[in-house]
Amino acid sequence: MDFRSRQEMEAVRAEVRAVLSSVLPADWGGSGLLPMDVLPEHMGLARQLDMALAERGLLAPSFPPEYGGRGMGPYAHYALLEELGYHLAPRLTTIAVDLVGPVLLLYGSEEQRRQHLTRIAREGTIWSQGFSEPQAGSDLTSLQTTARRRDGCYVINGQKIWTSMAHQAEWIILLARTGPPESRGRGLSLFLVPAKAPGITISPIVDMTGAHMLNQVFFEDVEVPAENLVGEENRGWVYATTLLQHERGDAILVGQFRRLLDDLRSLLQSRYGRGKAPAAVRHALAQAEVELEVGRLLNLRVVDMAARGLPMDMEASVCKLFVSESFQRFTHVACAILGLWGLAREGKGSVLGGRVPYYLMASVPTTIIAGTSEVQRMIIATRGLGLPRS
Ligand SMILES: Cc1cc2nc3c(=O)[nH]c(=O)nc-3n(C[C@H](O)[C@H](O)[C@H](O)COP(=O)(O)OP(=O)(O)OC[C@H]3O[C@@H](n4cnc5c(N)ncnc54)[C@H](O)[C@@H]3O)c2cc1C
DSSP: OOOOHHHHHHHHHHHHHHHHHHSSSTTTTOOOTTOOOOOOGGHHHHHHHHHHHHHTTTTSTTGGGTTTOOOHHHHHHHHHHHHHHHHHHOOTIIIIIIIIIHHHHHHHHHHHIIIIIIIHHOOOOOEEEOOOOTTTTGGGGOOOOOOEEETTTEEEEEEEEEEETTTSEEEEEEEESOOGGGGGGGGEEEEEEETTTTTTEOOOOOOOSSSSSEEEEEEEEEEGGGGGGGSSTTOOOHHHHHHHHHHHHHHHHHHHHHHHHHHHHHHHHHHTTTSSSOHHHHHHHHHHHHHHHHHHHHHHHHHHHHHHHHSSHHHHHHHHHHHHHHHHHHHHHHHHHGGGGOOSSSSSSSGGGGGHHHHHHHGGGGGGGSHHHHHHHHHHHIITTOOOOO
């Protein structure tokens, strides 16, 4: 693996920075921590940014040019995402570009690619991911939503939960059971479902930061044309695991981590004077710097494997586990360093735009989303280290 920053990475960083500075206000302090968690008052800006990136083929840069992308390689794509994270850019197309795109490129029909990838890359179509259910999160293969074949279509019945952005989405990538109830992973199929189809009801879940990104989605006799099935019936678990591996890259979080560390360091320098912060504070920031660098290198290992066409499994889990837990720890450290001074989310006493107390809460889901830390450890132990499951 080549640890040096490549020319292509530097070039894309410069290009993205130029786009971001042309759209985001100079004092931009971000919307939600998760880039797809865009506050209603920032939706217009997020859309403007999507269009500015789309004009340059940078909205879905890894898609092939015939689908509106640039065919950008994994290293440059990583640099782009890290840059978006550093500048706290809102990103409504996270699920569409990072999850739906790779799955359709690998397993979708040519018609599905033409219809969906081009629109994602050029218009920023918003997608949501309908996998988790009230009784099936970590144990996803036990999910109960059914899709029954009837007269050239599938009829969907069931319930999804924690469906990010379902209320804003045009499409849902849905995992449903087409096999018998006991078929587990062998009886699941993946579907492309219009989010506004008759029979779909979306109900909001407001999280502890006060934001509405999450939803419950109910399906009652929802008819989906048979051509919206991805790949083969009952092979959905294979496609879903590909999608989940793509969900475990953490380039954006690395960028956000870097930004918080940089901003905190600048604040402390102005407060104490250069090199004069208490030793405990200096040590805490040094520790964070080490963890951030390790997290960045773990990401680059995954990127390098992708660039060489190697399948990844445990490596994506190691990366996701380490970066999310390090970032969470750092939000606690930052809060402790700032003390009461840093607890105000807004108003006169707040510092760094109230980001630290907000991140303290908003980073909690980073060790749940895309598979909890326990699930990542289980993958590393079993599929990585070859240990028995129980
Ligand atoms: C902010 C956020 C956004 C999300 N967005 C989406 C989305 O867009 N689409 C979607 O489909 N889902 C989404 N999810 C759901 C997410 O994938 C699930 O929350 C996650 O997989 C955990 O499932 P669960 O909540 O059912 O918890 P459970 O699976 O019930 O787990 C509860 C606890 O038990 C532990 N546990 C479970 N099984 C084991 C085991 N075998 N060994 C050890 N410990 C275990 C878990 O680690 C956890 O601590 C989102 C979640 C969050 C927090």
